Amino acid sequence: MGEILNDFGLEFNGSVKLEARAERLTSEAGAVLLREVDERLGLTRWLGEMLTDTRDEKRITHSLRELVRTDLLLLGQGWRDHDDADALRRDAALRLAVSDSKSSVPLRGKEGGAEGLASQPTLSRLTAMLAREENRKVLHEALVWQTGRRLRAQQPKGQKLKQVTVDVDGLPVEVHGHQEGSAYNGHYGVRMYHPIVASLAETGDLLDVRLREGNVHSANGALEFIDELLGRVEKEVCEVAAVRFDAGFPEEKLLAKLEERGTPYVARVRNTSVLQREAALPRFMNSGVPLGEPGTHLYEWEYQAQGWSRARRVVLVVLERKDELFPHAFWLVTSWSKEQMPAQALLEHYRQRGTAEGHFGELMDVLAPALSSARRPKSKYRGQPPVQRAVSIDAFANNEVRLLLNALAYNLVHAARVLMEQATGEGWGCSVCASGCSK
16 A cells, blocks of 8 residues: 556646555546547647637636536446535546646636535436437437547558448437437337447447437338448548448348448348248258257348349358257348358358447447436526426437547547557456456
């Protein structure tokens, strides 16, 4: 105890010293690590420049950068609700990590400017301000900007990657109430939102999330979401982005759009009655008598489903499993030719979707986004005429902001995890413990 650790220099505030002294311990030390990651990426600096601040300059106590940083660090540390900010206002580690001031100024209270962290009402007003359409657009763009900056920094000359794979899926977010746009979803058996989410397969970074009503189909809004996202990804991250998604997404308009823009894709196809008949002969030929040996058999041809504008390459995957009499089968559709991606390589590529689902699971298990904004009248603000006091907040937009901030916080924690893996040569999992990561 009392040992001073000098092996980790902090760029954002050189006056901060890391000590293991009992009387100065804090459970929020991980916020310092996350702030250092943020400082090196420049995320909140970029957000401060791009976001529109609608506040009265005469009444501003905390800068926009500091407010956004407060929200991100609290989420990264596992504090889901704005009420937690009030309980943590005096925490030294959080105050130092959030502040733009140097030296020990953030700890001096009013003498150094703002006293403690921003309060719960201030952070709630921040969410309402970020819910404006132009600011939500910036938050969507920030996820790809953040990922591109991190990955380019790892390249020898800071160049973009050659090709990446974007995984797209629906994500159930359960709610406990009647938040605007939420609904009971019979498939999941809960009241929820059903956002669409995209991640970078090779690295696990989240690329975008868009909130949707709780009972919409998986492919609802996917065309616009994917088309806009691919443009940003190919601007910031790579030269060519491929897309991978499950059976809920392959619809004619989406497939045609991907083919039109030259985007490679692979997707699972719903096993319709027509496809079941198509698969009957290969399945029968490979059925075991009496029991099949474990194995995988691949068949492919050109197939035009009802509703498709043309025939496309499909691959039938027949799986024989131990102790099962009849094999299982499913279909893949792809824009890659046989020469570009042989059937076995295509199957292996599709099966890697499990990694993306693991990262989506981390977001839900570790950060557990709380989308609790509900429609209610705004409280009375001093100086406002009475006619403006009854305006209702846009609860759905507020909840999308909360989801976007959770995704940005996840990427910060993920970036810290990658640094820890590089430093130790071991695998690490995202966590909300004091160090910011845990094995």
